[in-house]
Amino acid sequence: MPKRVTIKQIAEYAKVSVATVDRVINQRAPVKSATANRIIKAAKELGWRPPAVFENAIHDIDTSTTLNAAVLLQKNISPLCAESFERLSHTELDPDSSLSVDLIDDLDPEKIAARLLKLGKKHDIIAVTAIDHPFISEAIDKLKSNDVPVIALLSDLTAPNLAGYVGTNNRKRGRTAAWAIHRFCRDRGTIGVLIGSHRYLSQEDREISFRSYFREKAPAFKLLESVSTLDDEKQAYEATKILLRENPDLVGLFSAGGGSCGARKAIKEFGRDHPPFYVSLEFAPQSRIDLLQGGIDVILSGDFDQIAQETVAMMTEIKRDGNTEKKSKVLPFHLYTSENV
DSSP states (O other), X not given: OOOOOOHHHHHHHHTSOHHHHHHHHTTOSOOOHHHHHHHHHHHHHTTOOOOHHHHHHGGGHHHHSOOEEEEEEETTSOHHXXXXXXXXXHHTSOTTOEEEEEEEOOOOHHHHHHHHHHHHTTOSEEEEOOOOOHHHHHHHHHHHHTTOOEEEESSOOOOTTOOEEEEEOHHHHHHHHHHHHHHHHOSOOEEEEEESOTTOHHHHHHHHHXXXXXXXXXXXXXXXXXXEOTTOHHHHHHHHHHHHHHOTTEEXXXXXXXXXXXXXXXXXXXXXXXXXXXXXOOOOTTHHHHHHHTSOSEEEEEOHHHHHHHXXXXXXXXXXXXXXXXXXXXXXXXXXXXXXX
């Protein structure tokens, strides 16, 4: 009998990600020939015996479905996510496919919709991180009518013609943030909440579930009204300074969106002997240092490399099989502290 070999074992042996092995073994998305061949070689050396039909198909993996894709991300949200897509486009995508990574620094729904439509003239599938708004839904409708599917990335959308969603379970992230503050603070106190925009369904889900946890399990805490920061570091900085100045009993702070570095800076400058327990959902380039220095206590973040790979896999599946019904890929998130970064 053929030896049972797991995808994880193959990934470790070939020194690639689990998602990349999955794309090759299950022929889910285009992969560079050299990478595919390295994975197949590693799998065989571990004792994996592919079926005959796979042996015939493996030579066509890099040409079976080509992509002319675009990813549109908000500049202020998760810069590491953009880096993951850029890295994937240069290292793992097959030569006949292309992936453009575009950034926009504006929450104006008309401008986001216009950018989507512009990208749709040059690309045949798009993934976007955007606020939920009728203008954006209308743009997605127009793109679908032109055979350009749109996938929601990181934050879901209510557009009826949306092709798919790739991200994390944001309700669980909100409740996990509440659990961390509750377990650490224990006693009564005031808790502040920062949110980029209520138009982001992901941030709205996090805020709702965060408050739901305290209503259910820790009603003695006082939760303040959420403060909008537009995911901007300067606005998060000013909002956090006001929260600290006006609430001497502030024991916890939850940032449900971007701008976490601004909040961390305000906490550090305020200089309390016992600063509020700070939970962020944004793993930014500075985050590791902030965790080690105590500026941030907990970060709940997705794996951006995995998110990028699963997005490309979904794009390939949609282009190969057609855009019939909305697809969804909900990925795990990770809890980072100063002791595990």
